[in-house]
Amino acid sequence: MPRVFEQRTLAQEVTFDGIGLHSGAETRLKLVPAPADSGVTFIRTDLDPPVRIPLCLENRREHPRRTAIAVGEAEVHTVEHLTAVLHVLGIQNLEIEINGPELPGLDGSSIQYLEAIQKAGVAGQGTRARTLTVKDAVAVQSDAASVVALPGDDKLSISYTLFYEALGLTQYLTLEINEETFKNELAPARTFCLEREALELQKRGLGAGANTQNTLVIRDDGSVVDNELRYPDEFVRHKMLDLLGDLFLLRANLTGHFIAHRSGHSLNAELASKLVQTYAKEREVEDILISAHRGLDIRQLQKLLPHRYPFLLIDRILEIENDTRAVGIKNVTYNEEFFQGHFPGQPVMPGVLQIEAMAQLGGALLLRNIDNIDKLAYLLSLDNVKFRRTVVPGDQLILEAELKKMRSRTGQVQAKASVDGNVVAEATIRFMIVDAY
Numbered sequence: 001m002p003r004v005f006e007q008r009t010l011a012q013e014v015t016f017d018g019i020g021l022h023s024g025a026e027t028r029l030k031l032v033p034a035p036a037d038s039g040v041t042f043i044r045t046d047l048d049p050p051v052r053i054p055l056c057l058e059n060r061r062e063h064p065r066r067t068a069i070a071v072g073e074a075e076v077h078t079v080e081h082l083t084a085v086l087h088v089l090g091i092q093n094l095e096i097e098i099n100g101p102e103l104p105g106l107d108g109s110s111i112q113y114l115e116a117i118q119k120a121g122v123a124g125q126g127t128r129a130r131t132l133t134v135k136d137a138v139a140v141q142s143d144a145a146s147v148v149a150l151p152g153d154d155k156l157s158i159s160y161t162l163f164y165e166a167l168g169l170t171q172y173l174t175l176e177i178n179e180e181t182f183k184n185e186l187a188p189a190r191t192f193c194l195e196r197e198a199l200e201l202q203k204r205g206l207g208a209g210a211n212t213q214n215t216l217v218i219r220d221d222g223s224v225v226d227n228e229l230r231y232p233d234e235f236v237r238h239k240m241l242d243l244l245g246d247l248f249l250l251r252a253n254l255t256g257h258f259i260a261h262r263s264g265h266s267l268n269a270e271l272a273s274k275l276v277q278t279y280a281k282e283r284e285v286e287d288i289l290i291s292a293h294r295g296l297d298i299r300q301l302q303k304l305l306p307h308r309y310p311f312l313l314i315d316r317i318l319e320i321e322n323d324t325r326a327v328g329i330k331n332v333t334y335n336e337e338f339f340q341g342h343f344p345g346q347p348v349m350p351g352v353l354q355i356e357a358m359a360q361l362g363g364a365l366l367l368r369n370i371d372n373i374d375k376l377a378y379l380l381s382l383d384n385v386k387f388r389r390t391v392v393p394g395d396q397l398i399l400e401a402e403l404k405k406m407r408s409r410t411g412q413v414q415a416k417a418s419v420d421g422n423v424v425a426e427a428t429i430r431f432m433i434v435d436a437y
Contacts, residue, residue: 007036025101040251082110087245140267142266142270160259190234324403378432
C-alpha cells in the first residue's frame with residue numbers, strides 16, 4: 001500500500017532578502033502559511049495590482065539555466081532552490097510574496113532556505129496530500145541527456161551522472177531522498193558554471209547577480225575560482241537539488257527512482273509533463289481522494305465506481321474519514337425503476353438493493369487506495385445481514401461503511417443504512433479486488 005502523506009504548510013512566516021543570481025535585482029521574499037488545498041502561490045507584490053502566480057507545470061515559462069513560472073507578463077525566476085526545499089519537507093500550501101522578478105540567490109544553494117524554514121516549523125493540516133507513485137518506467141531524452149522515472153519501493157531516490165567531456169569531468173551519485181539526506185548531502189551544494197561560459201552568459205544578460213561566492217566557477221582543470229568546494233562532487237549534488245526543485249512542479253509527494261544523465265531544467269520539466277500524461281487518471285482520482293473529506297458528488301463518484309444508471313445507487317458521499325470510514329446518501333424517490341414491479345401497490349425498496357447501495361459505498365472506500373485505480377471491488381460474501389424496517393419513497397438512506405480488514409486482494413467492510421436516525425439494514429461485506437478488463 002502506498003504511503004499516504006498529510007498536507008503541510010509553515011507554522012509561521014519567514015522572510016528572506018537578497019540579490020537574484022541572474023537579474024541582479026534586490027528582492028524581499030516572504031513565505032506565509034496558507035490553508036489546506038490552496039497550493040503554493042507566488043505573489044508579485046511590486047506590480048499594481050499584485051499578480052498571483054500558482055506554482056504548477058502549466059505556468060512554467062522556458063528560460064535558460066533556471067526555472068521560471070509566469071502568468072501573463074508577470075514572471076518569477078529561479079524558483080528551483082526554494083521549491084527543492086518545499087518538495088522534501090512536503091509543504092504543499094504556501095503563499096510566497098515577492099517584490100521583484102527573481103528569488104534571492106543567497107549563497108547559491110538551498111541550505112539557507114532549508115534552515116530558516118526548519119526553524120520556523122512545519123505544520124500538518126490534517127488533510128490528505130497529493131501523491132504520485134511511479135509504477136512503470138517513464139523516460140525522456142534529448143541528444144546525450146536523459147531522465148528516467150522507475151518504481152521506487154515506496155521511497156524517493158535519485159541517481160545522477162554529470163559529464164563534461166571538454167573537462168574530462170564525470171561525477172555520479174545516488175541517494176535516497178529524505179529530510180536528513182537532503183540537509184546533509186544536497187542542500188548546501190551551490191550552483192555553478194564553467195569559466196569559459198561565464199563571459200558569454202553575462203553577454204546574454206545572465207548572471208548579473210552572480211559572483212564567485214554564490215556561484216562556483218569551474219576552470220578547465222576542474223578547480224574553482226576564488227572558492228573551495230563543500231563536497232568533492234558538489235556539482236552533481238547541485239544537479240540533483242535542481243531536479244528535486246523542478247519535479248515539485250508536479251505538486252505531489254513523489255515515490256520512485258529517478259535516474260538522470262546530463263539533464264537540465266528543460267528536460268526535467270519534460271519528464272514532469274510526461275509523468276502528468278502517463279498518470280493522468282491517477283492524478284484525477286488523487287484529486288478526488290484529496291477532496292473526499294469535503295464530500296464527493298455524483299460526477300466524482302462515477303470516476304471511482306463502474307456503476308451507471310439505473311444501478312448507481314449512491315447519490316453523494318458526504319465524507320471519507322481517515323480512509324477507514326465513509327458516509328453516503330441514497331435518496332429514494334417514487335421514480336425508481338424497481339418500484340414498477342416491486343410491490344407496486346405499496347412500494348418498498350428491495351432489501352437486496354439496500355445491500356447493493358451499502359456495498360457500493362464500501363467499494364468506493366476500498367478503491368480510495370491509489371493502488372486500486374483501474375480495479376474493481378466484487379462481492380465475495382455477506383454475513384450478519386439484517387433488515388429492520390421497510391424503506392419507502394421519500395426516505396433518505398444514510399449509508400455508512402467502516403473498513404475492518406484490508407489485504408492486497410480482499411477487503412472487509414462493516415456497513416449499515418439508516419433512515420431518520422434508525423438503522424434499517426446492516427451487513428458485514430467482504431470484497432475481492434480484481435483487475436478491470
